[in-house]
Amino acid sequence: MSGILAGKRVLVTGVLTEGSIAFHAAKVAQEEGADVILTGFGRLTLVERIAKRLPKPAPVIELDVTDQEHLDRLAGRIRELQGDAGAGLDGVVHSIAFGPQGAFNFLEGSWDDVSTAVHVSAYSLKSLTTACLPLMERGGSVVGLTFDAQVAWPKYDWMGVAKAALESTNRYLARDLGARNIRCNLVSAGPIKSMAAKSIPGFEELADVWNHRAPIGWDLSDPDPAGRGVVGLLSDFFPKTTGEIVHVDGGVHMMGA
Numbered sequence: 001m002s003g004i005l006a007g008k009r010v011l012v013t014g015v016l017t018e019g020s021i022a023f024h025a026a027k028v029a030q031e032e033g034a035d036v037i038l039t040g041f042g043r044l045t046l047v048e049r050i051a052k053r054l055p056k057p058a059p060v061i062e063l064d065v066t067d068q069e070h071l072d073r074l075a076g077r078i079r080e081l082q083g084d085a086g087a088g089l090d091g092v093v094h095s096i097a098f099g100p101q102g103a104f105n106f107l108e109g110s111w112d113d114v115s116t117a118v119h120v121s122a123y124s125l126k127s128l129t130t131a132c133l134p135l136m137e138r139g140g141s142v143v144g145l146t147f148d149a150q151v152a153w154p155k156y157d158w159m160g161v162a163k164a165a166l167e168s169t170n171r172y173l174a175r176d177l178g179a180r181n182i183r184c185n186l187v188s189a190g191p192i193k194s195m196a197a198k199s200i201p202g203f204e205e206l207a208d209v210w211n212h213r214a215p216i217g218w219d220l221s222d223p224d225p226a227g228r229g230v231v232g233l234l235s236d237f238f239p240k241t242t243g244e245i246v247h248v249d250g251g252v253h254m255m256g257a
Helices: 020-031 044-051 070-083 111-135 157-181 203-211 224-234
Strands: 009-011 035-040 060-062 091-094 140-146 182-189 244-246
Touching: 009 020, 020 035, 020 060, 020 091, 020 224, 035 044, 044 060, 060 070, 070 111, 091 111, 091 224, 111 140, 111 157, 111 182, 140 157, 140 224, 157 182, 182 224, 224 244
Parallel strands: 009 035, 009 091, 035 060, 091 140, 140 182, 182 244
Antiparallel strands: none
16 A cells, blocks of 8 residues: 555554544544554443544554553553564554543642643653553654643643643653654644543633634644644654644644734
């Protein structure tokens, strides 16, 4: 199969519905020639059902990124699925974020709420990447999803802090893994009406910023541009790009006050 990911093996986390960025990243990755494995947490039967809607049905591995036992056996599970002693991974997509309701109230958020948000949304980038290192001996690309943490967004509160931690984690991973020829980058997408968005109080107010400030426009119901950004960074077209944040947000990030 031809395509910019022809012959590559990619692990994609965070697929929950067809409206998720992760689903579209997996879809475009397959269309560009990659073999894709998905991970799921909690609702495995749902993820398995959604996986069948990809151009090519993809296997699903259970993974809780806060469970060290799950992380410790991840590489072995992937090898079992591949059935090839010489197999490995060329790419990893981190599309995982969660914040308890208390994390969306900055002044009243408890440490329990905040620590959960940071663990799941930021530290997990390091955990997932290091769990996959045994499969990336030839190098590869790690791509995560963020929501621009340069500013204080309305209603986002401690999740914004968690995203800032994610962006910093990406830079340190890029520093430490460059010698292994592993690139680490993020795609910063605008707001998408996904399953995750439903858990954000005041999401409509946050998203309304894009209605007025995106110079190239923004469609809240279209995760495809962000998915394509992920696939671009997974490919060999950016061989020396690492520690970067590529904005796929309609241009809102560069607009002045």
